Amino acid sequence: MRHTFIDGIVKNNMVLVLAIGLCPTLAVSTSAYNSLGMGIAVIFVLVFSNVIVSLLRNVIPKNLRIPIFIVIISTFVTMVDYSMKAYVPPLSKQLGVFVPLIVVNCGILGRAEGYAYHHPPHYSLMDGLGIGLGFTIVLFVMGTIREILGQGIWLNIPGVFPGFCVFGKAFTNSSVLLLILPPGGFLTIALLMGLFNHFRGGSK
């Protein structure tokens, strides 16, 4: 079971290895706080959909499985969407359309189909946690890089916490705005993937 968890984070990493779930990764990772919010939402949906699919795996008929998975997933996505709107409205505004779009994140459907449908609930739970955590870590790293270089601060939570001033005031005033903008997203993930490939290739 520990293997399931670790594999989910490293070997089956959704973004860096399988290159799925890219849309939210790039769109949301403009700040560390947004990334964390998105990551937690995905973990929640992934864990619950995995467990429910796995519990029902003997009941769900094979031909109808995909629509049923989609209904299960979108139920949890709707729950997350409405809870976020109620409890953290600013975050929900920032993430915008990408919260309901978790439903078409192929990673989640992929885990339901590829793992949870064939494995018992406790394994599926660990798998969901691992994959979700792997996703969140990548998102958080990207958010950190883009926020620090692009705005000069880290972990800014709008209205609550101004964030750490990492490189001092002078940098904050003339930060690399490009990294917050869309091209910065592509660039960051390209370099991150390259680094990941480099080190994984080296250890083989």
Place this chain on the structure above:
Amino acid sequence: MNLFLLFLSAFLVNNIILMRFLGLCPFFGVSSKIETALGMGMSVIFVMTLSTILTWFLYQYVLIPFDLVYLRTVVFILVIASLVQFLELFFKKQIPGLYSALGIFLPLITTNCAILGVAFLNIDNDFGLLSSVVFAISSALGFLLALVVIAGIRERLENAPIPEALKGLPISFIAAALMALAFLGFSGFMGLSL
């Protein structure tokens, strides 16, 4: 909003792939050849327009009157999935030529977040039917444009000397970053934001 401005905004300034980050999976998945990119782009134009019309009517005349707005995620994804399935069957029976051209791309479209994303954006922006359709078509055209351009770049990259670690996806991301940078220029020349 002026429809022409809406078109330009969705087509270039807020390009659905490069600026909004919707539909990245097919953007990197089927962009290794220009032909496949064209096929995918055409399918997206077709499905996006139809699904926009369908979801708009459903939302305005079913979900709102019956106070079921919270079901929109479930309803939309099911509607889009069935639409795609239906189109596939229809093409297979009636227009075999089109089916063989688009066939393999159609099923992939169900999990294309651009389609669902446009349906949500239409609602979030309070678009009427006409604006929604214009928005959908111009977004889909923007999708086609970005997809074909990156496919062209990737065909060239095949023969280029690239560092081992950057081969494949990473270098495509870098190409996309440069494209996005170019597209960023459009926002200045129109002074538009949506």
